[in-house]
Amino acid sequence: MKVGLQVYTVRNHFKAAPYETLKQVKEEGYKYIEMANHDAYHDVGTGFNVPVDEFKKAVEELGIKVVGAHIMPADEKETIEPFYKDLDHFKKIIAYYNELEVPYLSIPIDFYSSYDYLMSRCEVYNNLGKVCKENGITLLYHNHWHEFQRINGKVILDTLMENTDPEYLGMELDAYWTIRGAFDPAEKIRTYGNRIKLLHEKDFPLKYVQEMNSWMFIDQDKPVDYDGYLATIKPHQFVEIGDGMIKVQDVIDAGNEFGVEYILIEQDFSELDEIESIRKSMSNFKRMRDLTWD
Secondary structure (H helix, E strand, O other): OOOEEHHHHHHHHHHHHHHHHHHHHHOOOOEEEEEEEOOOOOOOOOOOOOOHHHHHHHHHHHHHHHEEEEEEEOHHHHHHHHOOOHHHHHHHHHHHHHHOOOOOOOOOOOOOOOOHHHHHHHHHHHHHHHHHHHHOOOEEEEOOOOHHHHOOEEEEEHHHHHHHOEEEEEEEEHHHHHHOOOOOOHHHHHHHHEEEEEEEEOOOOOOHHHHOOHHHHOOOOOOOOOHHHOOOOHHHHOOOOOOOOHHHHHHHHHHHHHHEEEEOOOOOOOOOOHHHHHHHHHHHOOOOOOEEEO
């Protein structure tokens, strides 16, 4: 398994100076990156208004491979529901990332108010995944903690995986959010098996362990909306990989069992400067076993 970086981790640096940030990312040892486009209704590419030819030239010159991208609209509360139904617009996004030879695009977040809505979203994901596959890209779903909410007594993420076509939708399992949803990420990796194509990793500080289980604050059997999701998340709940209490090596070991190619750092918040943060996480990753650095 190879170590990569979700660019959301260095989003402020990237917004200010994308090409210089790419250079810094490579200098810190990251050869594989995943983009984070949170404004995909207005910008079909990186989310930072970077022309594809310029971006392709930059990553090729640096020896960086773009392995994926999170694609979502700017306003999660208002436009996320119709966004993934707009196949004509999504084809423009696919075309951008095809130029970069990116294998994966990810739905980074969604919210489920009822069983019927969940079933309707499964249909939407299948339709979008079919279009992606026809254009040489695999669509993935990236979880947060609220997909471990129960609807009709069953965890949303399990229902989602059971009611989507493995040919059209894979999984990008986020180990940190899985733990925040009160599940063991290594066990979930083994549950979903080969549907998992990418892993996300961050870490949780031991001194705030009492805040780890999100269901201590919200009823697991009631729908979680965007505001409810945000209510349980605080900047102090994040720490650099290897400095917290998550058993990262267990996640790596489980991922390797199923041939997951990349584990990506995605640090939502840090007390450090963004570049210092990815440097610290990389240093800690290099002490772990069964990772490759080619």
